[in-house]
Amino acid sequence: MxxxxxxxxxxxxxxxxxxxxxxxxxxxxxxxxxxxxxxxxxxxxxxxxxxxxxxxxxxxxxxxxxxxxxxxxxxxxxxxxxxxxxxxxQEHAHVICLRCGKVEEFFGDPLQKLRRQVEAHFGFQILIARTEIGGYCAHCQVMREQEMAAAAEGKSQSKPVA
Ligand SMILES: [Zn+2]
Ligand SMILES: [Zn+2]
Structure with missing residues (x-):
């Protein structure tokens, strides 16, 4: 501004x-x-x-x-x-990795579309819109797979799970 x-x-x-x-x-x-x-x-x-x-x-x-x-x-x-x-x-959604905490910003038409749909559907006047999306980033998906595989392996050898 x-x-x-x-x-x-x-x-x-x-x-x-x-x-x-x-x-x-x-x-x-x-x-x-x-x-x-x-x-x-x-x-x-x-x-x-x-x-x-x-x-x-x-x-x-x-x-x-x-x-x-x-x-x-x-x-x-x-x-x-x-x-x-x-x-x-410009309005954007926040895409947050719940494993590493990385935050990406998504700018895109779907947000404006959502806004217009909500306004039309409820006859609502939107002053502020906030979109947050949580999940795992590409890197953390791989890491999680490895972690889960390691945990499963640990279990099958009946080692105590840390
Ligand atoms: Zn991540
Ligand atoms: Zn932001």
Missing amino acids: RAEAARESLKSKGIRLTRQRQLLLDLLERSGKHLDAEGLYRLANQLDPKLNRVTVYRTLKLLKEGGLVDELDLMHFEGDQHYYETRSK
């Missing part, structure tokens, strides 16, 4: 985009990853050592309330951890 648009969006909610807030928003935008609060703090602190954790947490809350940032739990792969990304990106 352009700095101007972000500023306007926050202003309409009575929130001022201070320099530190702008810095955090820029970092989220540029990282292209799904950062948690701690990860964002570490990045921000390198650029502005005066920026503390409390500011990062407060700012994330403000940006979320201002509709500039989305909070994700990514299938709770890491427990209660939450991740943040800017809303400026």
